Amino acid sequence: MIELTHDNLNFTFPEIHPDAKLTIDFQRTLRIPDGERDFPLLPGLGRYPLFPVGELVEQGFAPWLHQVEAMLPMYQSEAMWLSFQPSYSVAHQTFYPFAVKISTGRRDAVSGRSSSSALHRNPQDYLVLTEQSWLGGYSNGRGQVHQFVAVPFGNKEIDGAEHRDFDNRGRVQIDVYPLTRHAFELYHPAGSWKAHLAATAARPSGNGDSRRELHQELEPQKVDGNPFRHEDWDREARASYSLHLANSLQWCAMTGSPPPSPPLSASLAARMAESPDSHGRSAFQPWRALMEGTKPPMG
Numbered sequence: 571m572i573e574l575t576h577d578n579l580n581f582t583f584p585e586i587h588p589d590a591k592l593t594i595d596f597q598r599t600l601r602i603p604d605g606e607r608d609f610p611l612l613p614g615l616g617r618y619p620l621f622p623v624g625e626l627v628e629q630g631f632a633p634w635l636h637q638v639e640a641m642l643p644m645y646q647s648e649a650m651w652l653s654f655q656p657s658y659s660v661a662h663q664t665f666y667p668f669a670v671k672i673s674t675g676r677r678d679a680v681s682g683r684s685s686s687s688a689l690h691r692n693p694q695d696y697l698v699l700t701e702q703s704w705l706g707g708y709s710n711g712r713g714q715v716h717q718f719v720a721v722p723f724g725n726k727e728i729d730g731a732e733h734r735d736f737d738n739r740g741r742v743q744i745d746v747y748p749l750t751r752h753a754f755e756l757y758h759p760a761g762s763w764k765a766h767l768a769a770t771a772a773r774p775s776g777n778g779d780s781r782r783e784l785h786q787e788l789e790p791q792k793v794d795g796n797p798f799r800h801e802d803w804d805r806e807a808r809a810s811y812s813l814h815l816a817n818s819l820q821w822c823a824m825t826g827s828p829p830p831s832p833p834l835s836a837s838l839a840a841r842m843a844e845s846p847d848s849h850g851r852s853a854f855q856p857w858r859a860l861m862e863g864t865k866p867p868m869g
Contacts, residue, residue: 591657682711
């Protein structure tokens with residue numbers, strides 16, 4: 571089941587497990603030059619509002635709108651990144667895992683190849699969420715990552731190819747696969763952490779560092795950064811949602827009003843670039859998730 575509440579997308583799979591829940595929100599941030607390999611860790615400037623397209627479809631705007639569920643208006647100076655919050659299972663002492671595919675237009679965000687709704691492992695074309703995470707852009711398949719932005723009609727696509735697919739221009743597709751209940755309870759049995767805790771507390775520590783021993787005892791085994799097999803994802807339970815990133819002119823033409831938030835100013839961008847965080851770094855410190863060929867966790 572998918573619900574849009576307070577600009578959050580809530581995916582729930584009660585038929586799989588009561589803790590199989592995932593929340594996605596869309597964070598507003600600054601747009602930076604395209605095609606960079608070093609991607610700054612951009613701050614979130616608040617959630618973007620999402621608007622269901624039902625009323626716009628009824629009014630006859632853009633016949634392709636029936637292919638998406640919501641519109642996300644933004645200015646040309648802005649970009650969007652996705653924030654993922656899986657539900658935490660108290661009984662199993664872990665976040666419920668999900669495989670998430672993100673595509674923009676007809677391009678898979680992780681692999682940079684042509685997108686499809688199926689999960690592929692070689693090369694992997696999906697994110698594995700085992701904790702709170704985020705995605706700031708999509709790969710073009712040539713070692714570069716682009717932000718999620720609203721591309722104006724009549725312009726060339728970010729990677730240089732002309733827009734020919736009006737239905738998919740500006741479209742972001744989200745496909746969510748939960749871990750099967752069997753796999754979840756196999757990897758994270760309910761109450762198993764209590765047995766680990768009791769056994770470790772009762773065992774004398776050889777080096778006097780019981781905290782380190784306890785941490786090692788509770789840390790789950792991982793293979794390539796992820797313990798899941800490809801077949802552990804429940805493909806029949808897949809839930810999908812599509813939204814359209816509308817630039818300010820397009821949004822105004824459809825609704826008669828500008829986007830609800832004022833555009834980001836150049837002075838704000840300058841202040842953010844100059845302001846260090848608590849570690850003395852600029853808000854624009856580089857991050858290298860996809861840019862240097864780092865693969866997502868295998869699963």
